[in-house]
Amino acid sequence: METLRIAFVYDVIYPWVKGGVEKRIHELAIRLARKHEVHIYGYKHWEGGSYLERGGVVYHGLVRPGTLYLAGKRSPFPMLSLATALRKRLPELGEYDVVDVQNLFYPGAFVLRKLPNAVLTWHEFWGSYWFRYFGPLGAAGFATENLLRPYKVHLSVSWKTQLDLLKAGVSSRVVPNGVDIKRIKRIKPAELRSDFIFVGRLMRDKNLELALGAVSTLREDFPDVVFTVVGDGPERDRLEAISRRLGLSGNVVFTGRLEGWEEVISLLKASKVFAFPSLREGFGMAVLEAMAVGVPPVVLNSPMNGAKFLVDEKSGLVLGEDKFANGLGLLLSDEGLRKKLGRNARRKAEGFDWGEIAGSFEDILLMSI
Template sequence: MESLRIAFVYDVIYPWVKGGVEKRIYELAVRLARFHEVHVYGYKHWEGKDEIERDGIHYHGTVRVGNLYSGGRRSILPPLLHSLSLVSRLKGERFDVIDCQASPYLPAYSLRVLKEENVFITWHEFWGDYWLDYLGWAGLIGRATERGLFSFERHISVSQKTRLDLLNAGLRKPVYLVPNGIDIALIRSVKPSSLESDFLFVGRLIPEKGVDFFLRSLALLRREFPDFRAVIAGDGPERRKLESLARELGIGDNVTFTGFLKDYRDVIALMKASRVFAFPSRREGFGIVVIEAMASGLPVVTVNHNMNASKNLIVEGKNGFISAINEKDFAEKILIALEKSRKMRSTAINIATKYEWERIVKKLERYYQGF
């Protein structure tokens, strides 16, 4: 096997920020680092030197960032400063592979300025015309910036949905499918948490995740199931609003907000102590957390939104359910999943094993080395 010099480019970095994209990069990088030289470029979340080494990975911090969000949305200034910093930090460096995450787009343009040739654009989702719904007329700029990445030659998609979205939008280059994965051995080793629940949500507390929708669905269960227990794990700009909503709906005593969990094992432990994973996200490029929940033995209930790729991970009635986007249907589906959770456990685990990281990284290596 030929050893490669590989760089991953994104904005935030795991484990300092623990979202799905960051986790994917880390899991791939730590495995690729066994045989290759691996670098990760992103915001400087740590103190001290700009360059550090952890787990065999070389981390390069570009700019310091305080708050990632502005008005409930990702701020544009940090990615801009990060992209400008990349120009100076990557100048003169030579990599066999630069795997640049499509969003937030601007770092990819830094690579274009540097005339880097071995660039792979990894797409976690494709917004297209959704930019106009998100920002109004200002979304034209976002849409054009996103489509500008079509000029690169090599493209990777983490889901079949995103791959088809790109091709339908007019991308005329091959798009290689490399899904996200999970660490099956690690998940198996974790013991259940003492904080048990009937329903669990894990994710960032931002509008797109639909936690308000989840709370309203739970409120509909009160008459039939007054003693239900729900846990919402995660943090974000919506947290105070959601805690207030739970109290207003009369389910404040039924719902526990854990806040951000630093230890990944604590997330898995919560999953193993729950019975149903509720994931009403309206916009999801893949949904690693869905696979993690399945590997923990939970049926998953998600929503039928056209920008929710995680629904494609569900085999209806086998490892979960797909709900219409209304609270009544979601409430009914999570209740059915609760009743059938024991029967669905083995199927959920079996489907999840197809996404083991070792399988995923071998597929990615083959693609890198094919160029």
């Protein structure tokens, strides 16, 4: 098989930042590096030189990230600084066989849009949602999104995003996110047991106040209910204040950011139900990981929540806000149903093994050069 020189481009990099996009790049990169030369370009999260090598992957840190969030939203300023640095690296990037650019790093995606060896991976397509997220300032994002059409190859991480792009006149192929099934099976459950668990960055769109309200309601019938919130972010202080106001200090555990992915899986394995009230999600990596350990998810039926496409009536519940608490209560009280959905969820997740997905991604890259 032909050996490729592959570069991934995003702003933040795993493991220094542990979101879904960063994890996807990491999982694909370490597998592709077994056969190919793989590089990742983004912020310089580390001390020392501008690049380093880990697990066969070369990391290029172009600028310091500074403050990633501004008023609870991703700050555009470090992104613009990184995009400027990437513009200077266009000749270098042009020497790779393939450059996989992530659309959510919009300034960088715009800079690289005419690079002939670049493919664009769409994690979400916002369209008019830009104006709801940023108000009138969303016009810049809306325009930039439409200026990304010159990419010759477009990929989508979910069927929802593929459909959204198709409605906008852009054809793409789906290469979903995945899970490491073998590695997950080796991890033992944590000692901290939970009735409900949430995993994700604590941002406004995660809509955690809905889950906290549901726990408050369910506590009347389940006074010892435990809800574990795994993650950190700009909304943490507000959510902890809501928890205290609802009298849930003895029921809700905020773990903060966990260093190891194994810790997250361990906590998932020690939980009964995955509560995911997110309003907006490009894919829903945490939902897939919960399914992979056999924990049935309760997912919000929001128009922008791509995670709901991972779940069907045999593997979990997809509910509106008015039914969310009822769904959590049903799975908590009905052990038979919970276990049945959990078994089906695990089987469904096995179809998303990273090894298979990396192979599909590799095939597409070979066809694109």
